[in-house]
Amino acid sequence: MAVRKAVAVVSAGLLLAGGPVAAAQAAPAASATVSVLHGVPGATVDVYANGQKLLTNFKPGTLTDPLKLPEGEYDLKVTAAGKTAALIQANDVAVPGGANVTVVAHLDASGKPVLTPYVNDTSKLAAGQARITVRHTAAAPAVDVRAGGKPVFTGLTNPKEAKADLPAGTVKADVVLAGTSTVALGPADVDLKEGTNTIVYAWGSAADKNLKLAVQTISGLHGNPSGVPGGTGGQAAQQDLPVWPAVAVAVLMLALLGGGTAAVRTRS
Template sequence: MRRTPAAVTLAAAPLALAGLALAAPASASTGEATVSVLHGVPGLTVDVYANGEVLLPDFAPGTLTDPLQLPAGEYDLAVYEAGADPDAADPAIQADDVAVPGGANVTVVAHLSADGTPVLTPFVNDVSTLAAGEGRLTVRHTAAAPAVDVRAGGEVVVPGLENPDEATLELPAGTVSADVVLAGTDTVAIGPADVDVAEGVATIVYAWGSAEENSLALAVQTIDGLHGAPSGIPSGEAGLADPAEPWLLVLGAGALAGAALAGRRLLPARASSRG
């Protein structure tokens, strides 16, 4: 299992993705980057601009884009309330000279922090080759909630997961019986429920939204083609699940804390493995 540490605030500096280049495969093309965007802040529809041009108009909460192929380089990004005139309005969030490295596969998530503050976090997607018969399951805590433990078959496999951390497991393909408990306890918050792990596929689960505003939802992103075939190019498929009963919805709690988006950067790191 790999853990990623908490995000670092961007209050003192513009958003910079240059460090994500370290996560790009050595053989990846330097010409383009694969970028997906998840809007997980309830109640705010926005227009996203890149270098002065509209990239994502009327971007509504709960939307997970298909992967965008962007030329490597630097971008000036600005997010405005939907329909606002960028020549007259101030952006809700702005970041200049954002470095997009070629070969990287990134999902940028606008979501609630642990204390309910809207933030922006880019996650590096692991598109490395999977062993035969295995799938990859990543859990990303992107909701205002305390730390939780994720269990499989009654055993803790993801301990103390906090917002905005992630944890990744590489598992034999099949069905895993999972539940979520309050961190360090046996108190079941939700579940158990069955989670499918597909061979050669990275399944990424995001919890987002506000329990107090009844806006909890679950977003699921899949990246297939990770069997290691020489001609295979990993591709992303985005989708949203019904928020009624998914086992990871326990991660979503707290109220939307304002309409302005604040920026954050997640620094990718590899932690020690657990059995």
């Protein structure tokens, strides 16, 4: 897979940068598990790390499979697909070893492209429990998320997240405008499987009427799984929404398109 080959090249470059003696003496670097969600409408880009192309023709709505990156510092660059000039560039971006991170390129509340890395909660769950995480990554106002008609996450604004551990099963959820009973999305049945963290992202723009949902599932959170849970990626859900939704901490990459410099935020 081209992405994994690029990661291997980056990893090798980091090792060789210290020379053969340093490489032989250094302890193995811990790796971070990283997924990337492209949530900026209308922008197809290439992503570079330390001068090596990491992602090619990265399209809106795509959630990558988890990648393993050695801990360290990375120089990152985003270009228009097939171009070399940097649209956005960030140097010496720290990648913490052992973390499970999802980096979301999205619009802020005003519609400006920004970068928000989230550290995913991979702590163990009790038997019979599941976790749901809701992340507001759309250019849209604040909302409340309800379960069974009762608010469980209130006043959620971009780029904040909220989460809860619940009994595994199906939850009937809807989204209302913050502080009101005006339904913006739903109701919908959300299937929460035991031992998983279901992460729901709302991305796009309410003003441009191109809001969509992306769903990420991290499994293996019960028992004693070996290593860091990776989760699942692939194509993000492409559900068009009539008004703002959001049924849903550390560092890394990607800043996508739009005028100016993207902000880098770390949520924890």
